[in-house]
Amino acid sequence: MENNEIGISENKINKKTKSKQIPLKIIPLGGLGEIGKNMTAFEYDNEIIVIDCGLAFPDEDLYGIDIVIPDVTYLIKNKNKVKGIFITHGHEDHIGGLPYVLKQINVPIYGTRLTLGLIEGKLKEHTMLSDCTLNVVEPGELIKLEQIKIEYIRNNHSIPDSCSIALHTPIGVIVHSGDFKVDFTPIDGKVMDLQRYAQLGKKGVLLLMADSTNALHKGYTMSEKTVGETLENLFSRATGRIIVSTFASNVHRLQQISDCSIKYNRKIAFSGRSMENISEVAMELGYLLIPEDMIISLDEIKNYPDDKLTIVTTGSQGESMAGLSRIAASTHRHIQIIEGDMVIISASPIPGNEKAVSNLINDLIKKGANVIYKSIEDIHVSGHACEQELRLIQALLKPKFFIPVHGEYKHLITHAKIAESMGVDKSKTFILENGDVFELTRATGKVSGKVPFGRVLVDGMGVGDIGSMVLRDRKNLAENGIITVVIAIDIRNKIIISGPDIVSRGFVYVRNSEELIDEVRNIVTNVVEKCLDRNITQWAEIKNGIRREVDNYVYTKMKRKPMILPVIVEL
Amino acid sequence: MENNEIGISENKINKKTKSKQIPLKIIPLGGLGEIGKNMTAFEYDNEIIVIDCGLAFPDEDLYGIDIVIPDVTYLIKNKNKVKGIFITHGHEDHIGGLPYVLKQINVPIYGTRLTLGLIEGKLKEHTMLSDCTLNVVEPGELIKLEQIKIEYIRNNHSIPDSCSIALHTPIGVIVHSGDFKVDFTPIDGKVMDLQRYAQLGKKGVLLLMADSTNALHKGYTMSEKTVGETLENLFSRATGRIIVSTFASNVHRLQQISDCSIKYNRKIAFSGRSMENISEVAMELGYLLIPEDMIISLDEIKNYPDDKLTIVTTGSQGESMAGLSRIAASTHRHIQIIEGDMVIISASPIPGNEKAVSNLINDLIKKGANVIYKSIEDIHVSGHACEQELRLIQALLKPKFFIPVHGEYKHLITHAKIAESMGVDKSKTFILENGDVFELTRATGKVSGKVPFGRVLVDGMGVGDIGSMVLRDRKNLAENGIITVVIAIDIRNKIIISGPDIVSRGFVYVRNSEELIDEVRNIVTNVVEKCLDRNITQWAEIKNGIRREVDNYVYTKMKRKPMILPVIVEL
Structure with missing residues (x-):
């Protein structure tokens, strides 16, 4: 176990200790x-x-x-x-x-x-x-x-x-x-x-x-250097701005993009929070070497001609809030796509992101960019x-x-x-x-x-508080929406004194569905009155009745299964 | 414009009509x-x-x-x-x-x-x-x-x-x-x-x-026939059941699967609604040629040894309700994966389905199947x-x-x-x-x-009744859930007579969040009492106040933004 050859010293492990048995x-x-x-x-x-x-x-x-x-x-x-x-x-x-x-x-x-x-x-x-x-x-x-x-x-x-x-x-x-x-x-x-x-x-x-x-x-996986060759070729052809999107943590990729930019006398601007953070850390620690005068802020890009600019941005996975998506959607504060921009997506879509990346590419092309991506050039390893x-x-x-x-x-x-x-x-x-x-x-x-x-x-500040029940509810709400039914009951006299009020979200556009909502109201009234007539005053039972009958009606009428949330106000 | 050569007749179009101008x-x-x-x-x-x-x-x-x-x-x-x-x-x-x-x-x-x-x-x-x-x-x-x-x-x-x-x-x-x-x-x-x-x-x-x-x-796109060659090779090697999943409408693929089955003396069972429907139509119309005695129903597969069976099923896209997914999830009524099954996914994932198909493959392998899919064999064109x-x-x-x-x-x-x-x-x-x-x-x-x-x-029976507002609500409900706040107010005496009742879905697991819910209740009570004290009886204003204050509290506390639905019962 001696390995002084590579400069680390280590004591021989005592092979006789009882710990061997564990x-x-x-x-x-x-x-x-x-x-x-x-x-x-x-x-x-x-x-x-x-x-x-x-x-x-x-x-x-x-x-x-x-x-x-x-x-x-x-x-x-x-x-x-x-x-x-x-x-x-x-x-x-x-x-x-x-x-x-x-x-x-x-x-x-x-x-x-x-x-x-x-x-x-x-x-x-x-x-x-x-x-x-x-x-x-x-x-x-x-x-x-x-x-x-x-x-x-x-x-x-x-x-x-x-x-x-x-x-x-x-x-x-x-x-x-x-x-x-x-x-x-x-x-x-x-x-x-x-x-x-x-x-x-x-x-x-x-x-x-x-x-x-x-x-x-x-x-074999190709060497990172092969990407540099493709980049060099693209940079030599580009006549307008170059916008490159890649993983912010791929510091060697950032280095290669920077080296090409320096060679073709393009100033480099980093866009996106993680891109700004990681490039800063990498430069500070000496992992990313760029002459200080080659780096500009996004505010400064307007001072340079298009063919003297490289913008390096996050968003290669089509994440809706990241740099490149905001550029494609014209919601980026500093960068709008203009005719002649070359956009290089120097990444592969991570499984699950294929569609988002494809949409991103379409949006960029539509805005006039020349988009270079993995399936048409060897721009990622x-x-x-x-x-x-x-x-x-x-x-x-x-x-x-x-x-x-x-x-x-x-x-x-x-x-x-x-x-x-x-x-x-x-x-x-x-x-x-x-x-x-x-x-x-x-x-x-x-x-x-x-x-x-x-x-x-x-989820937000909550760590581990979202369980399968909450997720099941979210799925149901996502697919079907919710109908809240509120009804106030005078428990002593066994009469409805207000409601039922029907409020829905994610179910139907209410203004076009008055008839449906009216019918739901009638159904709820009937269920509750019947229960009260039969002296049923257990809210759970009444609520189940409401759920069952409304669910039945809506499914028969519309083949939909919204969540039904009955609330009984007892007075 | 004459094309009698291929057996269709057509009058020469009169090139002099005024219609030319249109x-x-x-x-x-x-x-x-x-x-x-x-x-x-x-x-x-x-x-x-x-x-x-x-x-x-x-x-x-x-x-x-x-x-x-x-x-x-x-x-x-x-x-x-x-x-x-x-x-x-x-x-x-x-x-x-x-x-x-x-x-x-x-x-x-x-x-x-x-x-x-x-x-x-x-x-x-x-x-x-x-x-x-x-x-x-x-x-x-x-x-x-x-x-x-x-x-x-x-x-x-x-x-x-x-x-x-x-x-x-x-x-x-x-x-x-x-x-x-x-x-x-x-x-x-x-x-x-x-x-x-x-x-x-x-x-x-x-x-x-x-x-x-x-x-x-x-x-060029490869010929459908090349898939037959791969199938032939796989069928010659298989020692247990063969389960093939493909697009039901790819009748020529079904023909090739059937031909291999016949050659290797395997009975053919179709599984999945569209697979059963389309194969039936195609056979009826003579587009799919299979000797009647080679086709069995799913009920009959138990009567044949494994190496005498081919099951052709839907679900090549990982759709959760389709045949192959149900087989992988052990929820199929007739088919469970057994050691030695060869599962052939004779399709490519349609963009957007990559992850579902990948999960499907993992589940099938885990259950002991030998899974053949596009990236390891030329099993689809x-x-x-x-x-x-x-x-x-x-x-x-x-x-x-x-x-x-x-x-x-x-x-x-x-x-x-x-x-x-x-x-x-x-x-x-x-x-x-x-x-x-x-x-x-x-x-x-x-x-x-x-x-x-x-x-x-x-959506269900509704055609065109789901608009952007309903979808926005569904997205919001999916990501954040909903808090319903119900409060009954005696409007004449300006007092709260019942509630506030707080009911949430898709937000937090209520049993672990009593403190939070209590605090929401207090906040709502405060808002409403303040409004009533200041003689504000416009429900819209009270509701806005409830929404604002609850939203504020929940976001500060949890960095979450559930939908907040205030319902006021007026008595």
Whole structure:
């Protein structure tokens, strides 16, 4: 286990301690069976360490939900054991859960410089930075806890300063790839540390957990540099403004866009909150190098001719509130599309966003822009390893056990098959689910239990207060609207003294539906009078009657099923 | 204009009539700037003919809407002029609007046999078949009206019996491609009538309107036959049940699946309403040829061994209520996934359905199925022409004018450029929008006006009664829920006599939010008491006060904006 060759020192692990008998528990809390909210806990004896703490963006059935984070009940219960959260890189699906989780378990955060720079901004927004402990780690560095040592190993990804993590545990070495690709010609020249991978493999890796996002794709992921070649070509042709939209965190992409702009003497303006924030952090920390005089604010773009301008904006996913969508909808405060604009969408639609991106492209073309997007030019590359790269790390690490991570079920199972074809024993390959407690020893692995897991929904300031009942109601309201029925009853004399008042929302346009509303009023009156005649004064029963009869009538008449909300005022 | 060669007779058009002076009006009512609800009106003098009458499926922002149909106000206003609706083929986006439109203008329908067979089923469901006039047309046939002659020309598409339409008008020949591809080896052996295309081109085509769906794709669309080869390969390997999901209307696909089943001695069961309906119509009319003893019902599948079964089902788009989704969710009455099932999804996700299809695949794999889908095998081909086929019909027809149809803006503009590169004058290429009135003469074309157009929303039995206000409410309800505030006021004595009662839906889980609800109650009481103290008895003002104060409180406290619905009971 000596690895002085790459500059880190490490004591030999005493192989004779009794701790060898204890299995290591691996508990994925997010990122399995899904893309997003990556988070995994590793527990050995009295130590828990956590890798990543991400968020997921809500599916369309999560009406009104802003973001989704992992359920960390297990960590809260074992608060005292948790020694730190070790972040692999600065993407939202790896850091976005931190502000919510740190409010419940305030433990030290570890990560590389850019990663922590981005986390800082996030914690500042939540006004909790001063309460948190952030520890900068250099790639190659080793953090020593009592039982586990955590080693950061440089990899390549669509954000700089991304790392894999090797855990040196009493039962053996575990490598977690993090999100990665193998880029032989990365923009910053820092190729993934394949030598360290090889060295670990040579010495023996007990378990590999690796990124499955692109497991279904054959071949290799293209180098980020290929995008630069396409950009160069486009910049050389452009005669008007260039508007480029990409992921704000893809700092190397921003660098390439900037380099082209500088070459063609175009000033660079950043648009969109995350674009402004991240470019600032990246420049401050030296990850994005742009001469100061080349950067202008959006207010200044009017002072420059069109062919001397590059605007770099958010919104490549067609998000309705982001920069490019606002530009396309003519609601952007500074930028309107003009004939001759070249709009480069330097991204692929994330699954689920295809239609929004397609609408965005149509709107931009209609306004006169020349729109360049992935399906017509090679203007984006993925940050995730394809099949051949996955095979490469198997060949370097030769792990005894394998757990595919970061992916939907179809990705995981395909990745498992790749590992098996590379020599991992089928009985030592495990497809886990979030919440599984996986117990690993030197010789065996098994799922031994389950901890609380799942989606914690964040809606505004509410974290976890939206449950399935509220969501079911929202779905019903969305599809059918609501009819509120208010009726005041004199309970002593058993008569209706006011109403029924019928108020609907999202159901019909009331002015065109007076007849229908009148009929509903009659039906309610009848139901209530009948109940009162029969001495039924249990509101629940009367309300059920109202619901049943109105539902019946509306469905028969219109084939619609609005929510019916009876309110009885008792006097 | 003689075309006896292909067996249709036609009188020479008298080129000397004064009618030459009248321009032909072309009015697209759907299908431009969108995929779906295709419908175009052609008006010459006192004759209007309509090509197609389709529906579109709702985007996700159309909460609760079942389908979308074109606005036909213009046709209703000019009812007496409309001579017929000429259908190119039997897909929903070409026939789905008929039941709604025919209720308003009952004109004869023309179409080929299978097309009418499918329309019949549709009209039967709406119990209006007996009121409608359906005229069967053979490909190659000419229908003569007073001024316009309508010629059906066989093409290829993903449904049999699909046709292009040539309109022989006093000002010249107009060709409408309909949806098409060029399949040199179609399953029924009937290649698109390229000779007739060539002949029309030789004699002179004034205007071509052509399908733009695949204009962004280079090269050629593969032949339907290539899918058969993949199927054959899969069937030869399968050892358990085969479950194939595809579009029910793709009768040639059904034929190929059946042929493989017969070859491998598998009984065939159809599952899903549209699959059962369409296969029945297609067999009845002789478009789908399966020996009777090879077809079994779903009830009978239990009587056969797994490797003697093919189940053909709907649900290839991940639609939650369709066959395959119910199978994946274990809610299908007859079919549960068992280890060893091969599930073939013989379709591509339609834009917008990517995520649903991906979820479906994951669910099926998790249940133990071997799932074969487009990205891992060539198990589907498109029904629409790619760039080279679009060039081919330009070369055959050499139209003077060109209007790209059936596509979003990006498709239309790309198709226009293809036409221009094939020799159509840029000034004679027009990108129209739905509702445009395009006036065409022998020499010129221009947009001269606009007729009512747009999306008519169908929700249950309601056609067009859901407007933007109801949709806005549904969106708001979906994202934020609703708080209903009911308060009874004694108006004479200016006191609250009951309430406020607070009832919420889709907002918070009430049992965990008693404090919040109590506070809302206090706020409402305060607002109302203050109003009554100041002698304000205008309900609108009191309601506004309630809305403002509750909104304020909830937003400050929770960063949420539920709909607030105050109801005042006046006693």
